[in-house]
Amino acid sequence: MPSLSMSVDSQQIERAWLDPNRIWSIGPGVAWQGLSGSVSVRTGASVDDSDLYGETHYSDIQFQLYGKKLGFDSFFQSYEGYFLRDLPAGCERGQACSLRRELEIEHAGLVAYYVLDPRWSMRAAFSPPDRQMHSAGSWFLSAGFNLLAIDNDGALVEGLSPPIDSSRLFMASVAPGYGYTWVREKWFIASAFYLGGGPVYASYSTAEDNTDSVSGWELALKAGFKLGAGYRGDTWQAGIHALADSPYVQIEGVELQWVAQTVEIYTGRRF
Numbered sequence: 238m239p240s241l242s243m244s245v246d247s248q249q250i251e252r253a254w255l256d257p258n259r260i261w262s263i264g265p266g267v268a269w270q271g272l273s274g275s276v277s278v279r280t281g282a283s284v285d286d287s288d289l290y291g292e293t294h295y296s297d298i299q300f301q302l303y304g305k306k307l308g309f310d311s312f313f314q315s316y317e318g319y320f321l322r323d324l325p326a327g328c329e330r331g332q333a334c335s336l337r338r339e340l341e342i343e344h345a346g347l348v349a350y351y352v353l354d355p356r357w358s359m360r361a362a363f364s365p366p367d368r369q370m371h372s373a374g375s376w377f378l379s380a381g382f383n384l385l386a387i388d389n390d391g392a393l394v395e396g397l398s399p400p401i402d403s404s405r406l407f408m409a410s411v412a413p414g415y416g417y418t419w420v421r422e423k424w425f426i427a428s429a430f431y432l433g434g435g436p437v438y439a440s441y442s443t444a445e446d447n448t449d450s451v452s453g454w455e456l457a458l459k460a461g462f463k464l465g466a467g468y469r470g471d472t473w474q475a476g477i478h479a480l481a482d483s484p485y486v487q488i489e490g491v492e493l494q495w496v497a498q499t500v501e502i503y504t505g506r507r508f
Contacts, residue, residue, distance in 0.1 A: 240499070241297075241314045241344055243387075245394045246492040253394045254322035255337060257293040258286075289331040291338050293318040299499060303360035308350040310480065314497060317341040325395065339390040344497055348381040348461070348482060352416070362418045362427035363478055365505060368469035369425065374417030379431050381459065383408040383484055385495060392444045399489055400444040406493075408484055410435035410459045425476075427465040434458040439488050457486040467503075475504040 240259050246252040299312040319337040321328075328334040352359055354375030361369040385406040387393070392400035412433025419426045437457040460483050467476015481498035 241295075241316045241342055241495065241497050243319075243342060243493065243495040245397065246494075247397060247490055249398045250394055250396045251323075252492075255319040255340065255393070256322050257295060257316045257319055258290040259293060259295070290320045291318050291336045297499070301364060303350075303364045305355065305358065305360065306352045308352070308359045310346075310348040310350075310482070312344070312346055312497060314344045315341075316343075321394075334395065337389060337393070339388075340393070341386075341388045342495070343386040344383070344495065346381060346383040346482065346497065348379055350377050350379050350414075352377045357416060357418060359416060359429065362416060362425075362429070363463055363465045363480075365474050365476065365503060366469065368423070368474075369418045369420055369427075372418060372420045374415065377414050377416060377429070377431075379412045379414055379433070379461075381408075381410045381412070381482070383410070383459075383482075385484075387493075397491065399441075399491070401441050401488070401491055402444040404439065404441040404488065404493070406437055406439050406484075406486060408435060408437040408457050408459075408486070410457065410484070412459055412461070414461075416463070423470050424468055425466065427463070429463040430461070432458075432460045437484075437486050439486065441488055452488045455486055455488065457484055459484045473504070473506055477502050 240257060242254060242256045244252055244254045293316060295316040297314050302309045319340045321335050324330060324335055350359060352375050356373040357375035358367065358369050361367040387404045389402045392402055410433055412431040414429060414431025416429030434457055437455050439452040439455055441452060462481055464479045465476060468474060479500045481496055483494060483496045485494040
């Protein structure tokens, strides 16, 4: 299940999370020799509680490629239609104040990893059908690029100053991290975390005059994780894989954070 959420914070408002009305979806996926990919598309058919949470139209394409030392995550996400996770005073679920039907967020990114200790395999941890034979861990380095486009009909959150309604962000980052895989016979649990930052070039417009302003270069933070668990047998395998990538940037006193994430459940047979 893929997702793309965003939070907005400033001195004038409390932190507000904007979430898509997503549901569990099934899309095609493939894994072969360390290359894996998945596609999830939703066109806006009715879902449970759409009157309360609105409808989300989205497409989400993700691919991963892992070798012995090098690994890559790539993704393109396009979401339209959001709701406020926590409601402000006087606002009820389903009212216009709780929905951002016109909010569209597009996010593209690439993250590369380099593993320092060959005893730990990122490929075996997060890409079937490879498996790690013994428990091990390693430090790794990651470098990434993120492009984010935000467009809304009106301020992202009521009371926000400046009342940003759209923004374009171009970010490059470097982040060290650590990964570990625990193995017991043919069962495993794997995790990897990274934290770093880098420069971001930002522009935005406001609901007041709808003219573009350039914030210029800012310093952004970035964090992410990967989790995996399952069974890798000689013939059959099954498991779960989750990942999240979350940059954070401040523009003219407004703090923006977005979280690109996905959860995948897989099963397969070795040939």
